Amino acid sequence: MGDLHTPLPETAARVRQLLAQQNLNADQYLDHQKLSFETGVTAETIAALLAGKTTPESRETDTDTIARNRFRFLQQTRHAPHGEPYTLQELGNAIGVSRQWVHQLLFGEEKKKPSLKVAKPLADLFGQEVTFLTDTAPQALNRRLLQIIQSLETAPEGPPDPMQQLFQEYGIQGISARSTNLKDHQRQIIAGMIIGMISSNDAEGR
Known part of the structure; x- marks a missing residue:
């Protein structure tokens, strides 16, 4: 991760690189309205800065x-x-x-x-x-993009673990210790079985 002295174009390029590497939707992370709400910079200026352009707002330093x-x-x-x-x-x-x-x-x-x-x-x-x-507009956007970089760089690599998702979603603890020794395809099968049982129980309870 860079710091606030990193030029904005370089920071934006790093965000796009990480999003591409992780197959994430750039439009979602770089949504102009969302970034505007988070930074206090207008969406028009956000769009201009991400495109390497300027606006009167982005040039304001007072x-x-x-x-x-x-x-x-x-x-x-x-x-x-x-x-x-x-x-x-x-x-x-x-x-x-x-x-x-x-x-x-x-x-x-x-x-x-x-x-x-x-x-x-x-x-x-x-x-x-x-x-x-x-913060000036470029500083504000740079600060927010650096936060996004930090979150992307600390995110776990690879697809989500189906077993861990079950533990988190349903509070399943009993098999968590043994599941660490299972192979990927075994974890997928067991996760599917558990989801099926949970869905069945939910249906019977209705």
């Missing part, structure tokens, strides 16, 4: 402007525990500022800046790191 835009993004895309978008008053109460201050930050004065003192509780409220508010 931290105050970026933080303001990410705050707006979070306010628009995340809901409070009650299932509705956070009200300005709820946001103000959560981060220790007035409702008017929140309104000015989101919709009003360009001079109103989300200081680090406010950024930390704001990020915590939405379950994010402070970097979510401060």
